[in-house]
Amino acid sequence: MPISSDRKKQFRQIGHNLKPIVMVAEKGLSEGLLGEIERALEDHELIKVKIAINDRESRKLAIAELCKLARAEVVQEIGKVALIFRAAREPNPKLSNIMR
Secondary structure (H helix, E strand, O other): OOOOHHHHHHHHHHHOOOOEEEEEOOOOOOHHHHHHHHHHHHHHOEEEEEEOOOOHHHHHHHHHHHHHHHOOEEEEEEOOEEEEEOOOOOOOOOOOOOOO
16 A cells, blocks of 8 residues: 555654664675564564665665565655665554654
């Protein structure tokens, strides 16, 4: 389900103060990296991911693949940082970036 523009604006405001949790290197997406992204999305719902790929098209493809595998949606892309969101099954108010 796509995120509404009002909700994206709210997520961008929250994401402004977040630091990247995960960094994707040139090697691409590994099992360990996907596991860490799954854990981070389940805990925090809204996370920043740094993509350390210099080529713009490759970076966009990596972000799209990451979101597809993690069943998440891109809220914003600025340079090499992507803000992604996926609602948690059981959100924890102490960990969620949305509920704080």
